[in-house]
Amino acid sequence: MNTKKDKLVIFDTTLRDGEQSPGASMTKDEKIRIARMLERMRVDVIEAGFAIASPGDFEAVQAVAETVKDSRVCSLARAVGPDISRAGEALKKANASRIHTFIATSPIHMKYKLQMEPEKVLERAVEAVKLARQFTDDVEFSLEDGSRSEPEFMYRIIEAVINAGAGTINIPDTVGYGEPGEYGAMFRRVIENVPNSDKAIFSTHCHNDLGLAVANSLSAVMNGVRQVECTINGLGERAGNASLEEIVMAVRTRQDLFPVETGIDTSHIVPTSRLVSSITGFPVQPNKAIVGANAFAHESGIHQDGVLKHRETYEIMRAQDVGWGHNRLVLGKHSGRAAVKARYEELGIHFEDTAEFQMVFERFKALADKKHEIFDEDLQSLVTGTEAPVERYRLEDLEVRSKFGSLPQAQLRLLIDGESHRVEAYGSGPVDATFKAIESIAKSQADLKLYSVNAVTQGTDSQGTVTVRLERDGRLVNGVGADTDILVASAQAYLDALNMLDSGENKRKGV
Numbered sequence: 001m002n003t004k005k006d007k008l009v010i011f012d013t014t015l016r017d018g019e020q021s022p023g024a025s026m027t028k029d030e031k032i033r034i035a036r037m038l039e040r041m042r043v044d045v046i047e048a049g050f051a052i053a054s055p056g057d058f059e060a061v062q063a064v065a066e067t068v069k070d071s072r073v074c075s076l077a078r079a080v081g082p083d084i085s086r087a088g089e090a091l092k093k094a095n096a097s098r099i100h101t102f103i104a105t106s107p108i109h110m111k112y113k114l115q116m117e118p119e120k121v122l123e124r125a126v127e128a129v130k131l132a133r134q135f136t137d138d139v140e141f142s143l144e145d146g147s148r149s150e151p152e153f154m155y156r157i158i159e160a161v162i163n164a165g166a167g168t169i170n171i172p173d174t175v176g177y178g179e180p181g182e183y184g185a186m187f188r189r190v191i192e193n194v195p196n197s198d199k200a201i202f203s204t205h206c207h208n209d210l211g212l213a214v215a216n217s218l219s220a221v222m223n224g225v226r227q228v229e230c231t232i233n234g235l236g237e238r239a240g241n242a243s244l245e246e247i248v249m250a251v252r253t254r255q256d257l258f259p260v261e262t263g264i265d266t267s268h269i270v271p272t273s274r275l276v277s278s279i280t281g282f283p284v285q286p287n288k289a290i291v292g293a294n295a296f297a298h299e300s301g302i303h304q305d306g307v308l309k310h311r312e313t314y315e316i317m318r319a320q321d322v323g324w325g326h327n328r329l330v331l332g333k334h335s336g337r338a339a340v341k342a343r344y345e346e347l348g349i350h351f352e353d354t355a356e357f358q359m360v361f362e363r364f365k366a367l368a369d370k371k372h373e374i375f376d377e378d379l380q381s382l383v384t385g386t387e388a389p390v391e392r393y394r395l396e397d398l399e400v401r402s403k404f405g406s407l408p409q410a411q412l413r414l415l416i417d418g419e420s421h422r423v424e425a426y427g428s429g430p431v432d433a434t435f436k437a438i439e440s441i442a443k444s445q446a447d448l449k450l451y452s453v454n455a456v457t458q459g460t461d462s463q464g465t466v467t468v469r470l471e472r473d474g475r476l477v478n479g480v481g482a483d484t485d486i487l488v489a490s491a492q493a494y495l496d497a498l499n500m501l502d503s504g505e506n507k508r509k510g511v
């Protein structure tokens with residue numbers, strides 16, 4: 001059996017189509033940083049921008065072309081002379097360059113947007129490819145809105161641009177309208193009906209308007225396509241593009257299915273995703289495939305038990321292969337004995353017998369009903385005999401005044417051992433003022449070791465989760481608070497930590 005696979009060219013357009021996401025514009029230096037990571041990842045082609053779009057984008061394409069040595073650098077250009085010349089100019093110093101020129105071929109785009117007859121479009125496409133070939137011998141031609149174009153017209157224009165010197169033919173699903181079976185079949189028919197189709201590599205470029213970008217791209221691959229255009233984290237115009245990490249890992253994981261392989265070093269996927277997210281300010285949703293924080297995290301007992309017995313029961317990839325340190329077993333109310341015991345063993349805590357462990361496990365479940373996630377410190381306190389925290393402190397009311405030029409002031413009403421108290425304090429910031437106000441009455445003598453805020457969902461109305469870590473007499477506790485008001489969440493987290501500290505103390509004193 002012949003197992004030799006075709007090379008699947010990975011064409012990354014994070015810096016061009018990704019940048020077309022509203023709010024994701026990048027500076028030249030940011031583009032260089034991302035391009036370096038893409039090069040390290042061994043992306044074959046980096047589309048660095050649209051050189052004619054602005055002087056800044058021209059400089060960015062130029063700078064990426066001068067920096068990157070191992071990947072081909074590409075600029076987009078409309079099928080017009082000035083765009084192509086500008087792209088050629090920006091790419092002059094590239095080790096390996098490509099000009100990517102395009103024109104729309106669908107009836108709706110030709111009639112309303114371009115306001116051109118199909119014959120004129122065909123003529124412009126051929127002229128554009130010929131001009132681009134004067135700057136580089138690697139020219140890609142895209143039939144914009146290809147998935148909504150008439151097949152017979154596509155066959156004619158593709159044959160003509162290949163004859164004019166285009167080596168890559170991209171048929172994008174520009175508006176994310178395609179369906180996998182239909183889009184894949186379109187490529188099969190194009191390849192069968194264009195007489196010189198063997199002279200070019202066919203390429204896919206899918207948008208995610210119906211959430212089908214990756215499925216459509218992979219269907220195209222199954223039907224003869226050998227280049228996929230994609231972006232890190234699926235960034236891109238509107239709902240985004242097909243995501244690089246999903247395409248690459250699908251092809252790699254389903255080697256039994258796909259007749260292709262990529263040259264990508266997948267261990268750079270997560271660091272690159274993080275970089276793109278931090279530069280664009282677009283967070284990665286926790287449940288995003290491959291790069292989401294939960295992609296290799298298991299919370300439920302049955303899964304955790306399976307993974308502990310044999311990782312492949314619930315994992316089709318290794319976290320390390322995509323750049324995560326390792327997978328994670330998150331302890332919470334859905335966890336079972338296997339995962340809890342395994343974590344205790346990792347912490348060096350062993351149990352005399354099943355009965356002792358069972359007692360701790362019951363405490364664990366009681367605590368897990370009150371907290372989202374159980375940390376190592378919680379596990380430790382459960383074995384030292386600490387019961388689930390007694391709620392000594394409870395937030396009744398919080399008002400924070402913050403005015404430009406003056407110190408923020410926090411006023412709180414706290415229920416302490418069933419009695420209501422009003423407290424207030426100033427602080428260097430609203431959170432500091434809140435914590436100082438609590439401490440003005442709690443006088444815990446605990447040190448604040450960690451304060452962290454995480455948005456659970458996106459947007460300014462998102463639910464925030466705050467973690468507060470306090471230390472007293474060598475004992476660490478993590479308090480957690482969640483609220484759409486980040487100050488309320490902070491106060492709750494602080495009080496949660498105090499409750500845990502005091503529960504432990506009371507237990508030790510035998511209260």
Ligand SMILES: CC(=O)SCCNC(=O)CCNC(=O)[C@H](O)C(C)(C)COP(=O)(O)OP(=O)(O)OC[C@H]1O[C@@H](n2cnc3c(N)ncnc32)[C@H](O)[C@@H]1OP(=O)(O)O
Nearest residue numbers: 020050052053054078079080102103104113114144174237
């Ligand atoms: C599907 C895609 O992602 S395509 C890429 C989309 N990306 C971008 O548009 C980002 C960069 N774009 C820009 O900076 C600007 O749109 C520019 C510099 C390209 C053009 O700016 P302007 O000259 O002001 O034109 P404007 O954007 O208003 O309109 C686009 C023009 O290009 C024409 N056009 C659009 N695509 C093409 C094409 N592939 N080939 C030739 N002409 C085209 C349109 O018909 C329109 O022409 P008109 O002005 O004669 O009506």
Ligand SMILES: CC(C)C(=O)C(=O)O
Nearest residue numbers: 102142144172174205
């Ligand atoms: C220019 C082309 C490739 C494009 O971005 C699209 O059609 O979405």
